[in-house]
Amino acid sequence: MAVPIVEMIDIQKHFGHIIALSGVSFSVMPGECHCLLGDNGAGKSTFIKTMAGVHAPTHGEMKVNGETAHFANPRDAMSAGIATVYQDLAVIPLMSVSRNFWMGREPERGVWPFRTIDFKMADRVAMQEMSHMGINLREPEQAVGTLSGGERQTVAIARAVYFGAKVLILDEPTSALGVRQTANVLATIDQVRKKGIGVVFITHNVRHAMAVGDRFTVLNRGKTLGTADRGKISADELQNLMAGGQELAQLESSLGGTV
Amino acid sequence: MTMPSTVAAPLMHTARDERIKRMSKFRRAIIRPELGAICGTVAVFAFFFVLAGGTAMFTLEGAMSWSTVSAQFVVLAVGVCLLMIAGEFDLSLGSMVGFSGMIFALLTIALGLPVWLSILLALTLACALGAINGILVVRTGLPSFIVTLAFMFILRGLTIWSAISLTRQTVVSGMGEAAANDPLARLFGGKVLTGLFQWLANHGVIATFARGARAGQPVVEGIPMLIVWAIGLLIFGQWLLTRTKFGNWIFATGGDPQAARYIGVPVTRVKIIMFMFASLCAAVLGISQVVEFGSAAADRGLMKEFEAIICVVIGGALLTGGYGSVIGAALGAVIFGVVQQGLFFTNVESSLFRVFLGSILLGAVIANTYIRRLITGER
Numbered sequence: 001m002a003v004p005i006v007e008m009i010d011i012q013k014h015f016g017h018i019i020a021l022s023g024v025s026f027s028v029m030p031g032e033c034h035c036l037l038g039d040n041g042a043g044k045s046t047f048i049k050t051m052a053g054v055h056a057p058t059h060g061e062m063k064v065n066g067e068t069a070h071f072a073n074p075r076d077a078m079s080a081g082i083a084t085v086y087q088d089l090a091v092i093p094l095m096s097v098s099r100n101f102w103m104g105r106e107p108e109r110g111v112w113p114f115r116t117i118d119f120k121m122a123d124r125v126a127m128q129e130m131s132h133m134g135i136n137l138r139e140p141e142q143a144v145g146t147l148s149g150g151e152r153q154t155v156a157i158a159r160a161v162y163f164g165a166k167v168l169i170l171d172e173p174t175s176a177l178g179v180r181q182t183a184n185v186l187a188t189i190d191q192v193r194k195k196g197i198g199v200v201f202i203t204h205n206v207r208h209a210m211a212v213g214d215r216f217t218v219l220n221r222g223k224t225l226g227t228a229d230r231g232k233i234s235a236d237e238l239q240n241l242m243a244g245g246q247e248l249a250q251l252e253s254s255l256g257g258t259v
Numbered sequence: 260m261t262m263p264s265t266v267a268a269p270l271m272h273t274a275r276d277e278r279i280k281r282m283s284k285f286r287r288a289i290i291r292p293e294l295g296a297i298c299g300t301v302a303v304f305a306f307f308f309v310l311a312g313g314t315a316m317f318t319l320e321g322a323m324s325w326s327t328v329s330a331q332f333v334v335l336a337v338g339v340c341l342l343m344i345a346g347e348f349d350l351s352l353g354s355m356v357g358f359s360g361m362i363f364a365l366l367t368i369a370l371g372l373p374v375w376l377s378i379l380l381a382l383t384l385a386c387a388l389g390a391i392n393g394i395l396v397v398r399t400g401l402p403s404f405i406v407t408l409a410f411m412f413i414l415r416g417l418t419i420w421s422a423i424s425l426t427r428q429t430v431v432s433g434m435g436e437a438a439a440n441d442p443l444a445r446l447f448g449g450k451v452l453t454g455l456f457q458w459l460a461n462h463g464v465i466a467t468f469a470r471g472a473r474a475g476q477p478v479v480e481g482i483p484m485l486i487v488w489a490i491g492l493l494i495f496g497q498w499l500l501t502r503t504k505f506g507n508w509i510f511a512t513g514g515d516p517q518a519a520r521y522i523g524v525p526v527t528r529v530k531i532i533m534f535m536f537a538s539l540c541a542a543v544l545g546i547s548q549v550v551e552f553g554s555a556a557a558d559r560g561l562m563k564e565f566e567a568i569i570c571v572v573i574g575g576a577l578l579t580g581g582y583g584s585v586i587g588a589a590l591g592a593v594i595f596g597v598v599q600q601g602l603f604f605t606n607v608e609s610s611l612f613r614v615f616l617g618s619i620l621l622g623a624v625i626a627n628t629y630i631r632r633l634i635t636g637e638r
Binding site for chain 2: 074075078084086089090091092093094095099102103104105106108115116117143145146147
């Protein structure tokens with residue numbers, strides 16, 4: 001049995017008198033896409049922010065490669081190989097693809113204090129990595145704002161992969177995208193997984209999850225309702241778990257099963 | 260990984276997206292953040308060439324006068340530009356010009372410190388005040404507009420109060436003699452290339468005084484140090500912003516502070532350093548004015564913060580940060596300087612110049628908005 005890259009055991013998170021998470025367990029294996037499903041307010045964001053080092057858990061244990069880890073800030077998580085791509089905060093639209101790609105890790109050349117960014121190298125690598133992901137840029141100086149939503153996510157994903165992420169957390173990468181763009185992002189997830197990177201795919205769209213997921217964990221009101229393997233659970237069952245069962249069943253019958 | 264489409268399934272390395280229009284080299288070369296300011300500069304020069312072509316405005320002497328005024332704006336605009344790209348304003352910079360000049364003069368005249376030490380102390384104080392501004396903005400999360408507006412009043416008040424309580428006047432003079440032989444003061448006042456200009460005059464290239472005490476000397480003795488500062492700061496600012504890692508962080512800090520923070524950019528540090536740099540630019544201007552005029556006055560630098568912001572906006576910077584150009588800001592400063600000095604050389608009703616300046620401002624900013632959309636894909 002392989003060791004999970006990241007394992008979260010009985011994680012609780014309280015904000016004052018609000019219990020955002022009340023005992024969530026979750027793990028990611030190398031090369032798998034583990035979908036974290038949940039409706040709005042289920043605690044998905046809190047959970048991934050805990051994993052990404054933004055919040056410290058109130059209770060529970062985190063293990064990276066089988067060893068206990070504590071993250072004081074997002075940088076700690078990043079250096080442990082956990083990269084997060086936030087939905088709206090992935091990239092800076094006013095800046096070029098190349099500048100975004102290297103943000104915070106700019107390659108430099110020259111003698112201090114006259115060190116400058118090595119644009120030649122930066123541009124070449126950015127173009128190359130983007131083209132591996134299937135996006136052909138007009139030029140590396142192209143502003144990210146000129147790209148579509150899916151392509152922006154891809155810039156952030158390509159960046160995380162290039163800088164050696166072992167776990168990639170994608171926060172609702174498809175929720176604001178059109179059909180074709182969604183398909184592109186899902187294809188990218190598949191590609192990333194094949195490199196042996198563990199992907200945590202957060203979504204509330206069951207269909208998107210079913211398309212790429214290897215395992216599915218449903219979060220509801222701060223609790224996990226269990227983890228299921230691919231093929232052992234149907235889309236309807238996931239949908240019901242997310243919404244807390246009965247209420248949705250009633251709703252669904254009135255809507256003719258279209259939700 | 261491509262979806263079924265007209266493009267063949269195995270991804271070609273050089274495949275081009277058929278929906279992206281090819282941009283010509285020329286178009287790419289002219290679509291730049293500074294384009295609005297470049298057009299504005301050309302318009303201003305053309306305008307004055309027509310109206311004041313026959314006057315002294317386009318002689319060497321005239322050119323030196325509007326260059327010097329432009330240089331004042333450039334020095335401030337470079338600092339304001341970098342700060343604005345990092346997403347913040349500093350409305351206290353005009354007051355800082357007056358304050359640092361006054362501190363410099365008071366330390367020298369009232370406390371009798373050597374000029375070079377007064378200069379260093381005034382620069383250090385300006386940096387410290389910039390840091391306080393920055394720390395307050397970053398820590399409280401208040402808009403820099405409010406925090407620095409408060410400092411605009413505080414610094415102006417302190418300038419007047421310190422001058423009156425130490426010398427009973429609002430103008431502290433006697434700095435000319437004090438700074439005459441100081442090694443550091445020479446960096447802030449005086450002229451360079453005087454030998455070259457004398458040589459040019461001797462060979463009849465530039466005019467000389469015909470009579471009086473300075474007979475035989477060239478009408479333009481050399482290039483004022485302020486112009487050297489302006490060019491130096493311009494080059495430094497442009498290099499820092501476009502070529503270095505720190506410049507990348509400045510853009511990111513203004514573009515989206517939260518996203519920048521998540522990816523590991525020290526947003527807080529960048530902002531504070533930019534506040535310090537802008538204050539330092541204001542202090543350089545304040546000190547060089549004192550050395551130049553031989554006195555410090557409590558009302559120096561009034562409204563300069565707004566003029567600098569206008570220069571920067573004409574230069575293509577986005578008021579909300581994350582986008583802009585130092586060269587553009589400098590061109591904005593030149594537009595300002597030329598228009599202001601052009602007043603003296605033409606007989607046109609001066610109120611019309613405000614109309615002209617306003618139109619240039621509006622035209623450049625509207626043009627900039629379109630240019631920016633072309634570059635960044637904003638909608």
